[in-house]
Amino acid sequence: MQTILVLGGTGKTGRRVVTRLHERDVPVRIGSRSGDPAFDWEDPATWAPALQGVGAVYVSYYPDLAVPGAPEAVGAFARLAVDSGARRLVLLSGRGEEEAQAAERALIDSGADWTILRAAWFDQNFSENYLLEPVLAGHVVLPAGDVAEPFVDADDIADVAVAALTEDGHSGQVYELTGPRLLTFAEAVAAIAAASGREIGYTRVSPEDYASALAAEGVPADVIDLLIYLFTTVLDGRNASLGDGVRRALGRSPRDFADYAREAAATGIWKAGDA
Numbered sequence: 001m002q003t004i005l006v007l008g009g010t011g012k013t014g015r016r017v018v019t020r021l022h023e024r025d026v027p028v029r030i031g032s033r034s035g036d037p038a039f040d041w042e043d044p045a046t047w048a049p050a051l052q053g054v055g056a057v058y059v060s061y062y063p064d065l066a067v068p069g070a071p072e073a074v075g076a077f078a079r080l081a082v083d084s085g086a087r088r089l090v091l092l093s094g095r096g097e098e099e100a101q102a103a104e105r106a107l108i109d110s111g112a113d114w115t116i117l118r119a120a121w122f123d124q125n126f127s128e129n130y131l132l133e134p135v136l137a138g139h140v141v142l143p144a145g146d147v148a149e150p151f152v153d154a155d156d157i158a159d160v161a162v163a164a165l166t167e168d169g170h171s172g173q174v175y176e177l178t179g180p181r182l183l184t185f186a187e188a189v190a191a192i193a194a195a196s197g198r199e200i201g202y203t204r205v206s207p208e209d210y211a212s213a214l215a216a217e218g219v220p221a222d223v224i225d226l227l228i229y230l231f232t233t234v235l236d237g238r239n240a241s242l243g244d245g246v247r248r249a250l251g252r253s254p255r256d257f258a259d260y261a262r263e264a265a266a267t268g269i270w271k272a273g274d275a
């Protein structure tokens with residue numbers, strides 16, 4: 001089997017895809033700035049070396065397909081991939097992100113055999129990303145209220161990605177990847193509190209107050225803009241429904257948030273603040 005290039009191969013979904021491909025003895029190349037050769041979305045000169053000898057690519061863009069320039073970059077990368085002989089492209093996209101759909105179209109227009117994974121918010125944002133710190137501090141403050149989100153487990157995304165990369169029957173499919181249950185952010189934090197045995201408060205703030213607090217912490221303006229977009233546009237109720245992508249792709253139910261919280265708690269990740 002030809003090498004599979006995993007973009008974002010050290011990130012939340014990418015490293016899980018890499019692990020699964022290693023387990024199947026599939027040759028893998030990690031495509032990220034720390035990869036060898038290095039792959040950088042900001043430097044198109046790094047793309048061709050990473051694509052050499054590659055038959056399929058897991059395309060995880062950074063930071064988000066909704067940011068300006070993403071459709072152009074993804075389209076140019078996909079055309080280069082097809083020209084280099086990589087026929088199969090599996091794109092990680094965001095659910096309910098209209099802006100991301102321009103990038104999806106650009107990838108589809110490359111003529112590749114494509115599969116689109118439109119993912120809900122990842123469970124792992126609470127243990128491997130920007131929500132870990134507030135969980136450890138015992139108080140999560142976000143501009144998210146009663147709108148519920150069907151948080152999805154990154155392990156499910158990786159399982160679907162690996163199926164699409166290595167098996168037939170997934171080409172031309174758009175999979176809406178969600179968990180089996182809708183939760184508000186307050187409910188998700190309560191589930192983590194229950195699983196970890198910690199007291200963790202939750203406070204809803206306005207997007208304006210959230211942006212001001214992030215700015216005061218020195219968070220760059222473009223990151224603040226992206227977070228406000230995600231917590232307002234993407235979390236306006238449009239995604240408050242379950243998707244059937246995990247079942248369609250794998251023939252099984254997605255993992256529940258409570259199972260994620262129990263397993264993440266067992267790793268000790270939410271104990272780091274106890275010292």
Ligand SMILES: NC(=O)c1ccc[n+]([C@@H]2O[C@H](COP(=O)([O-])OP(=O)(O)OC[C@H]3O[C@@H](n4cnc5c(N)ncnc54)[C@H](OP(=O)(O)O)[C@@H]3O)[C@@H](O)[C@H]2O)c1
Nearest residue numbers: 008009010011012032033034040041061062064119121122
């Ligand atoms: N988080 C969510 O809830 C969620 C939900 C739906 C969709 N998504 C989508 O998932 C994608 C990944 O986001 P994420 O937050 O989960 O990040 P992530 O994949 O956990 O982490 C970032 C990965 O990208 C690499 N990277 C960072 N900057 C890069 C650059 N300039 N060029 C090449 N690689 C770079 C990093 O490796 P190096 O540091 O070695 O470069 C790392 O492997 C985004 O497109 C996002 O829209 C996320």
